[in-house]
Amino acid sequence: MTDPPLVVARGLTKRFGDFVAVDGIDFEVERGEAFGLLGPNGAGKSSTMRMIATVSPPSAGTLQVLGHDPATDGPTIRAQLGVVPQQDNLDLELTVRDNLWVYGRYFDMPRATLRGRIDELLEFAQLGERANHMVEPLSGGMKRRLTIARALINEPVLLLLDEPTTGLDPQARHVLWDRLYRLRRAGTTLVITTHYMEEAEQLCDRLVVMDKGRVVAMGTPQALITEHSTREVLELRFGDDAEQAVAVGKIVDLADRLEELPDRVLLYTDDADRALGTVHDRGVRPDSALSRRSSLEDVFLRLTGRTLVDE
Amino acid sequence: MNAGALRVVEVEARAYRRTWRGSVFSSLLAPLLYLLAMGVGLGTLVDRGPQTDALAGLDYVAFLAPALLTASSMQTAASEATWPVMAGIKWRGTYAAALSTPVRVGELVAGLAMWNTVRVLMTAMAFGIVGVLLGAIDAGRLPALVGVALLVGAATSAPLLAYTASVKDAPGLSHLYRYGIVPAFLFSGTFFPVDQLPDWASVVAAVVPLWHGVELARYAALGLPPAWHPVAHGGVLLGWAAAGAALATGRFRRRMTP
Numbered sequence: 284m285t286d287p288p289l290v291v292a293r294g295l296t297k298r299f300g301d302f303v304a305v306d307g308i309d310f311e312v313e314r315g316e317a318f319g320l321l322g323p324n325g326a327g328k329s330s331t332m333r334m335i336a337t338v339s340p341p342s343a344g345t346l347q348v349l350g351h352d353p354a355t356d357g358p359t360i361r362a363q364l365g366v367v368p369q370q371d372n373l374d375l376e377l378t379v380r381d382n383l384w385v386y387g388r389y390f391d392m393p394r395a396t397l398r399g400r401i402d403e404l405l406e407f408a409q410l411g412e413r414a415n416h417m418v419e420p421l422s423g424g425m426k427r428r429l430t431i432a433r434a435l436i437n438e439p440v441l442l443l444l445d446e447p448t449t450g451l452d453p454q455a456r457h458v459l460w461d462r463l464y465r466l467r468r469a470g471t472t473l474v475i476t477t478h479y480m481e482e483a484e485q486l487c488d489r490l491v492v493m494d495k496g497r498v499v500a501m502g503t504p505q506a507l508i509t510e511h512s513t514r515e516v517l518e519l520r521f522g523d524d525a526e527q528a529v530a531v532g533k534i535v536d537l538a539d540r541l542e543e544l545p546d547r548v549l550l551y552t553d554d555a556d557r558a559l560g561t562v563h564d565r566g567v568r569p570d571s572a573l574s575r576r577s578s579l580e581d582v583f584l585r586l587t588g589r590t591l592v593d594e
Numbered sequence: 595m596n597a598g599a600l601r602v603v604e605v606e607a608r609a610y611r612r613t614w615r616g617s618v619f620s621s622l623l624a625p626l627l628y629l630l631a632m633g634v635g636l637g638t639l640v641d642r643g644p645q646t647d648a649l650a651g652l653d654y655v656a657f658l659a660p661a662l663l664t665a666s667s668m669q670t671a672a673s674e675a676t677w678p679v680m681a682g683i684k685w686r687g688t689y690a691a692a693l694s695t696p697v698r699v700g701e702l703v704a705g706l707a708m709w710n711t712v713r714v715l716m717t718a719m720a721f722g723i724v725g726v727l728l729g730a731i732d733a734g735r736l737p738a739l740v741g742v743a744l745l746v747g748a749a750t751s752a753p754l755l756a757y758t759a760s761v762k763d764a765p766g767l768s769h770l771y772r773y774g775i776v777p778a779f780l781f782s783g784t785f786f787p788v789d790q791l792p793d794w795a796s797v798v799a800a801v802v803p804l805w806h807g808v809e810l811a812r813y814a815a816l817g818l819p820p821a822w823h824p825v826a827h828g829g830v831l832l833g834w835a836a837a838g839a840a841l842a843t844g845r846f847r848r849r850m851t852p
Contacts, residue, residue, distance in 0.1 A: 299852070338693055338851045358598075358696040366694040372687030376609055385605040389695035391597065437695075 286314040287350065289441050289472050290335055294344035297330045304330040306496035307344060312441075317463075317473040319490030321483045321579060323591050327496040328476035329369060332445045335474065336366050349440060362390065365439030365471075369446045371430045375419045379410055379429055382418060387436045400436060407462065408432035424455030431462065442466065444475045448482060460485055478591055480579035492583055499586045504579055511585045512577035513539050515555035519548045519562070519569040530567045537561055542584060551581070598697040602705020603712070605692070621720035624666065629728055632785070633658045648787050650818055659730035660739055660815035661784040661808040663721040667743035668750050668804050670717040672775050674710045675754035676767045683759060689850060699847045707751055707839065714747030715740070731815060738814035746807035749831040752838025759845035783808045806830045 290312035297305040305327040312318045320328040333339035334346055337353035337360050346353055348360045373382050380401060387397040405411045408428040418426065427447065434442060447463070448456040463486055467473055477483050483490055484504045492500040492507070500507055517538070521527040531548060535541050537558050538550035548569075552558045555574030562569070583591045610617070637654030649657045682689040692702055718740045725731030731739065757770060781795065782788070782804035788796045799805040806827040809820035820827055 336694060338690070340851070358698060361694060362696045364694070368687070368690065368694070370687060372691045374609065374688050374691075375686060376612060381608060385608055386691065386695065388604055389598075389601050389692055389697050391601060391696070433691075 288313050289349055290318075290474070291347040292331075292344065293346075295331070295334065295341055295346055296343035297327070297334060297339065298342040303496050305334070308491070308493070308496075308498045310491050310498065310501065312472065312474055313489075314472055315470055316488045317467050317475065317486050319483045319487030320474070320476040320493055321478070321480065321487075321490050321583070321591075322476075322493035323478055323583075323589070325495075326478075326493040328478075328493055329445055331493075332443055332474070332476055336364065336443055337361055362437065363440045365434035365437065365442040367431050367434045367442070367444045367447055369449070371426045373418045373426060373429060373433070375417070378415050378417055379421070380405070380414045382429060383433055383436060386433045390437045392437070397436075400438075404432040404435055407435070407465075409458070422455070424451050424458060427451060427455070427459060428462065431459070435466075439471065441472045441474065444473060446476055446478070448477075448479070456482075480583070480591055483579055490579075492579075492586060494583075494587045494589075500582065507579060507582045508577045512581040513551040514553045514577060515551075516575055516577050516581060517550040517552060517555040517558050517562075518573040518575065519550070520546065520571045521548070521569055530569065533565050533567050534562050540585075544590070549581070549584075551577070596701075596704075598701030599704035599708060601697060602692065602702055603709050606705070606709040607712075618716070618720065621670075621717050622724060625662070625721040625724040626728075628662055628666075629655060629659060629725065629730055632662070633728075633730060648790060650816075652816065655728075655730045656816065657812075658785065659725045659728075660811040663718055663725060663731070663739060664743050664746050664807040664811040665779050665782070665784045665804060666721050667714045667718045667747050668807065669775065669779065671710055671714050671747040671750035672754055672771075674713050675706075675751040676758050676770065679706065679755060679758045680764065680767060683846075683849060684763065689846075693850055699850060700843045702850075703755060703839075703843045703846050706755060707748070707842075710751040710755075711744060711747055714744055714751070718743035718747075735815045739811055742807055742810045742814050745810070745828065745831045745835075746803055749803035749807070749834035749838075752835045752842055754838070756838050756841035756845045759842065759849045778802050778804045800830075803831055803834045 288311040292308060292310050294307045294309065295305060296303070296307050308331065320331060322328050330339065334341050334353065335348055337348065337357040340354055349363055351360050353360060374385065377385065383401045383404060384397060387400065392400070405414050408431065410425060410429060410432065413421065413425065418429065421429070431447070448459050451459065460482070463473065473486070475486055487504060489503050490501070491498045500511065502510065519530070521530055527543070527548060531541065531543060534550070538552045540551040542549040550558055559572050559574060580591055633655030637658065640654040689702060693699065722731060722736045722740060726733045726736060758767065761767065781791070782799055782802050788799045788805065809822070810824060810827045812818040813820045813824055
């Protein structure tokens with residue numbers, strides 16, 4: 284027997300007036316996995332997350348979290364949940380340590396237990412030296428780590444991370460990813476929303492691709508790429524639209540699939556270098572050419588006709 | 595229900611620890627300044643003026659002090675139920691953090707109301723001590739007076755918690771102060787009896803919690819017979835508190851867990 288899933292959604296729907304934010308989605312989150320909700324802004328990821336977090340009642344469909352119904356057992360579920368919201372909501376008027384303290388007290392943790400737990404978490408979040416500093420002047424990366432540490436205070440079974448690294452610089456992002464790896468290895472189940480395909484590839488065992496409130500694909504990052512894209516991609520940039528249009532006419536047969544974006548042309552092929560050789564042989568001279576492996580970005584483009592990150 | 599509410603009170607108290615010195619100082623300074631300026635300064639003129647029975651034969655400062663204690667309590671209840679609550683709901687998001695723990699919306703609201711009561715108690719006690727030291731309030735009658743202040747606090751904070759959860763942002767709170775709190779403070783019989791105003795003013799005053807509080811405060815502190823039966827005044831205040839409490843949780847739920 285395998286463990287029952289920690290989250291089960293069937294036909295899950297969220298409406299705000301006439302607007303349908305989440306449009307009848309199905310998914311399951313298994314114990315111990317890192318599960319991703321990938322999609323652009325407005326895809327319905329955060330609304331889904333808030334329903335799982337039991338702070339937004341579903342409009343239709345069924346949802347089970349940790350074996351309970353969020354509508355009736357919110358407090359029981361939340362007692363075993365860690366929540367990292369999209370926007371940090373730390374108490375800026377308190378110190379780093381006091382932020383952990385008051386949050387732990389909301390969980391009714393005994394003071395003695397809480398003291399030890401806070402020291403562990405300060406170390407985990409690499410904030411030990413800042414323990415007695417106010418939160419306000421901390422860097423974005425530090426605040427984010429503190430928010431994650433706070434979400435771990437109750438040793439949650441399931442940790443929900445809504446856009447955990449949005450707005451962080453690359454270095455802070457990597458520090459944070461490293462912390463999340465550790466959690467995953469220690470057996471914490473993660474649900475992560477992101478619109479960074481790199482983050483999804485780095486962190487998620489399995490993910491759903493969302494667009495306009497619907498699930499458009501589900502699987503491991505590698506399986507999604509294999510299924511919906513070619514092995515490699517050749518990216519070509521041209522001086523202007525007219526030049527691009529002429530070039531596309533000459534090379535359209537070189538790839539399994541060709542995507543024209545406003546600023547570049549993508550050729551989907553299993554051998555990008557060979558395709559580039561042929562491009563040159565035909566007298567086409569792009570301003571720049573890049574051959575790379577396919578990513579989830581390409582999967583998303585294929586499935587929705589749009590790019591993930593607004594550029 | 596209560597466990598979560600107590601956690602909320604504990605967290606509010608912990609945040610208050612950072613600013614309590616300044617807060618206590620200003621709670622003591624405000625009544626001192628008011629009683630000196632209005633009670634003694636202005637009062638000297640009033641007491642020398644043509645005698646009317648409007649003040650029931652009292653010194654102006656004695657007439658003023660219990661009512662002003664109550665009015666200050668209303669102000670504390672109002673300010674604690676507006677700006678910091680909007681910060682928790684919107685500007686800082688700290689209530690969303692609380693509600694991602696086992697704390698329920700109803701417990702959050704109950705906890706905020708309880709903390710508000712603690713703050714009103716502090717204001718009333720500070721004012722009472724200054725009033726007693728200045729000889730403007732009878733120490734023996736202070737407990738009853740503080741009880742009235744707590745009742746006015748509840749009649750103010752519960753509806754205002756619902757109000758704050760219902761308005762979008764700061765402008766809604768500014769309007770409340772401009773058209774609600776400040777006029778109530780000035781025209782509820784604190785500084786002069788309402789019957790000095792046109793007749794319609796006393797009709798308006800009968801709706802305002804503070805007027806009932808002021809009537810009860812002079813009854814508690816001076817034995818002055820109130821306009822209505824004391825139980826009726828108390829009933830109106832309890833009615834405001836109960837109606838506000840009934841509304842507040844629903845308003846918070848709509849705002850915080852859409």
